[in-house]
Amino acid sequence: MTAQLVLTALPGVPLVQEGDDLARLILDGLRAAALQLASQDVIVLAQKIVSKAEGRAVNLAEVVPSARAIDLASQAAKDPRLVELILSESRRVLRIRPGLMIVEHRLGFVCANAGIDHSNVTGCAPEPDECVLLLPKDPDATSLRLASELERASGATVGVLIIDSHGRAWRTGTVGVTVGAAGFPALMDLRGRPDLFGDLLQITQVGLADELAAGASLLMGQADEGIPVIHARGLPYPLRPGSAKELIRPEEQDLFR
């Protein structure tokens, strides 16, 4: 049998507003794509629509920057109010340069600007430029809730990933990475799996959820919210409970933090 991984961008997903029922939007999108959920399917969501549904848009005009935010903002050449939000979403600042602020997010991962998004965010302020979007509050929990709702509606056991695009050390360009996961083997442990010649492999842990996040991100594109939901079929590993936290390297094992 020929193994195939098929990623489908669900059509017609409308612009998401605070309070929208994402499970309903996903099910509508599946219908529009003439897809029926089957067990082993995975739904990949752009974090942006999850954040919007959760009401994570913030009007910068309502943010009062602290003295520390004002100081760091001058180092980063950023709006002090944005820096205040970055700090409130972060455990600590790792690097700061003009135009660049790399932090350890409160959810554990390392990223620029605490994942706060500035483009295509409207509705929370009279001026679109004043409206920014924080990452979802608890993307693992949201993934789990959506997986349950999709299972209830379809009878199928599915995985759910919430993804963002992060920059990387050493390599240029952002790639899709997983910030929330449920029902998916986020980190796939191939330690001791026999290879072709029956020897034991050395330690190999694969960031499976990030691999799927990257592939789905490619299809989502970056500049518009038009295809924020991807349906994936053909994952060659069984689904299991999982969490995006599996993908965070503990600081004491991180030689590059």
Added chain:
Amino acid sequence: MTAQLVLTALPGVPLVQEGDDLARLILDGLRAAALQLASQDVIVLAQKIVSKAEGRAVNLAEVVPSARAIDLASQAAKDPRLVELILSESRRVLRIRPGLMIVEHRLGFVCANAGIDHSNVTGCAPEPDECVLLLPKDPDATSLRLASELERASGATVGVLIIDSHGRAWRTGTVGVTVGAAGFPALMDLRGRPDLFGDLLQITQVGLADELAAGASLLMGQADEGIPVIHARGLPYPLRPGSAKELIRPEEQDLFR
């Protein structure tokens, strides 16, 4: 129209030997999958089969470690002969710990052990444990040659990626990344592309080839060489000349090297 990205693992690709004609193997695999190459298709190859075809297997018994290799080997708790090969494939060593040696590869990217592979490598030494595999000599050039050969055979303009699995700063698990590319927009520059509301985006460069590498890697699996070639169809961006070098962050812009 519903956008779809379809990744197909080509069946029946035999174990590769030095001197094998990879274009021929790819074309045979496409036939076995009942696929005809069309323009905009992309072929993704595991680096391992490219290295094998190029005869990059090395018998450790034939390697004489230098004094420096012996010293570093004791710090890394590795075979000094393997460390000698790592050094010969690298520009410099970035981090060294027991069990871990992270280098800047002569091709520019940062990775563990200079990408030298130890599993499922046979044929260069009486003992399989003594046989290791270096990365391809010039994976961009090989990608370009293969893209030309595939175009000549099919009439279709296709992209070719050669991929490996790399560990990452900050996150656990390896993910597929591109080490050689031709005919593919490795780094996709979305600077200035208008977003949904017509504003200009800030700088956004997407590591498109790495996103496809990751998705293809998911389907390849890690432990066997059985599916080292993936056919990808549905890339939502036009192909163009490209190189894996686009994905290497210049050191002076790298805050984590």
